[in-house]
Amino acid sequence: MRILGREDVAAALAGLDATVLDAVRTAYTLHGQGNSEVPFSGFLRPPGDSGSRAITLPAYLGGPEPVMGLKWISSFPANVDKGLQRASSVQILNDLDTGYPTAVLEASQISASRTAASAALASRALHGDRPVRTLGLIGCGTINRRVLDFLALTHPELRTVILRDAVPGRAETLAVQLAAERPELRYATGDLDDALRADTVSVATTDSTYWLDLAAHPDRPRHQVVLHLSLRDLTTASVLHAYNVVDDIDHVLREQTSLHRAEQETGHRRFVDAEIATVIGQGKAPATERSVVFSPFGLGILDLAVAQAVLKAATHDGIGGDAEGFDPGQHRVTAAMAGGAA
Numbered sequence: 001m002r003i004l005g006r007e008d009v010a011a012a013l014a015g016l017d018a019t020v021l022d023a024v025r026t027a028y029t030l031h032g033q034g035n036s037e038v039p040f041s042g043f044l045r046p047p048g049d050s051g052s053r054a055i056t057l058p059a060y061l062g063g064p065e066p067v068m069g070l071k072w073i074s075s076f077p078a079n080v081d082k083g084l085q086r087a088s089s090v091q092i093l094n095d096l097d098t099g100y101p102t103a104v105l106e107a108s109q110i111s112a113s114r115t116a117a118s119a120a121l122a123s124r125a126l127h128g129d130r131p132v133r134t135l136g137l138i139g140c141g142t143i144n145r146r147v148l149d150f151l152a153l154t155h156p157e158l159r160t161v162i163l164r165d166a167v168p169g170r171a172e173t174l175a176v177q178l179a180a181e182r183p184e185l186r187y188a189t190g191d192l193d194d195a196l197r198a199d200t201v202s203v204a205t206t207d208s209t210y211w212l213d214l215a216a217h218p219d220r221p222r223h224q225v226v227l228h229l230s231l232r233d234l235t236t237a238s239v240l241h242a243y244n245v246v247d248d249i250d251h252v253l254r255e256q257t258s259l260h261r262a263e264q265e266t267g268h269r270r271f272v273d274a275e276i277a278t279v280i281g282q283g284k285a286p287a288t289e290r291s292v293v294f295s296p297f298g299l300g301i302l303d304l305a306v307a308q309a310v311l312k313a314a315t316h317d318g319i320g321g322d323a324e325g326f327d328p329g330q331h332r333v334t335a336a337m338a339g340g341a342a
């Protein structure tokens with residue numbers, strides 16, 4: 001079985017963003033064609049009200065290189081105050097003939113990459129030909145840091161990034177780091193109004209209190225796309241007034257997301273306008289005067305697609321190791337019979 005730890009995955013991901021973007025786009029297309037199996041995620045919330053949780057994402061993705069496996073991801077938001085990552089994850093890939101595990105990868109980087117790639121793809125598809133010159137980042141953590149990488153790929157016309165975080169100093173710190181890494185862009189920190197004036201706004205916070213009322217920020221541009229990655233920020237009214245695009249309607253209308261609450265409050269789900277695979281397939285932006293909100297539940301097929309790309313790059317570059325003994329060995333009776341043994 002192949003084993004790729006944190007440094008292995010980081011090395012394999014280096015320079016791989018365009019490949020990751022393609023892998024995510026293909027995964028969405030295959031999902032839109034029904035060429036996937038995505039059981040609902042299972043949520044485990046340890047006792048106490050720390051907001052910590054762990055989620056299982058089993059999935060199968062078809063196409064020319066089918067793959068199946070399981071992502072197991074923990075979210076412990078209190079880690080961040082201690083200088084640790086909020087999310088930790090392991091991705092298992094399984095052989096499609098035997099079901100045996102074939103690879104285990106450190107997957108927090110894969111998860112962040114696939115989330116950011118899907119957000120950037122959605123921004124491109126939902127804006128169509130319209131340029132995106134300004135990006136607002138609400139929440140200056142791991143996810144939005146990666147969103148910029150992929151948005152710079154899907155929107156090479158991007159010029160300015162406006163950063164906003166609820167905790168003093170975090171937006172400024174990220175702005176300094178980004179300025180060192182991507183000096184070609186301009187960075188500004190600001191309040192919520194400032195961030196919400198951008199062409200595309202990515203919301204990736206750890207605030208699950210449905211606190212963001214888009215109508216309270218009237219200076220937003222006409223054709224704004226809001227990437228609602230953290231799923232529990234928007235008020236019900238914000239959802240109901242928006243043109244809502246999701247990754248999978250059955251998945252996203254669960255687990256008290258803002259859309260799930262909107263469904264509970266209205267008794268219907270007619271406010272969901274499209275799934276992203278359809279928009280990508282049509283090749284043009286939706287014709288709407290409403291703000292467009294993309295709410296991706298985060299499908300396990302994206303993790304599979306990116307893990308597969310990472311594994312391929314690692315194998316090509318001789319990165320990673322092997323661990324023996326993770327297959328269950330031979331069947332006592334049938335192996336003996338096949339071999340003619342007693």
Ligand SMILES: NC(=O)c1ccc[n+]([C@@H]2O[C@H](COP(=O)([O-])OP(=O)(O)OC[C@H]3O[C@@H](n4cnc5c(N)ncnc54)[C@H](O)[C@@H]3O)[C@@H](O)[C@H]2O)c1
Nearest residue numbers: 115139141142143165166167204205206207229230297298
């Ligand atoms: N939809 C998906 O597929 C998907 C995938 C991965 C992560 N996520 C979600 O993205 C979110 C961010 O993840 P992360 O790893 O970047 O977390 P992180 O802890 O690294 O960063 C979150 C940041 O949000 C800030 N924040 C909290 N409340 C805020 C508010 N009201 N306004 C502005 N900033 C605020 C925090 O101070 C922190 O800096 C999480 O909620 C996570 O569950 C979604």
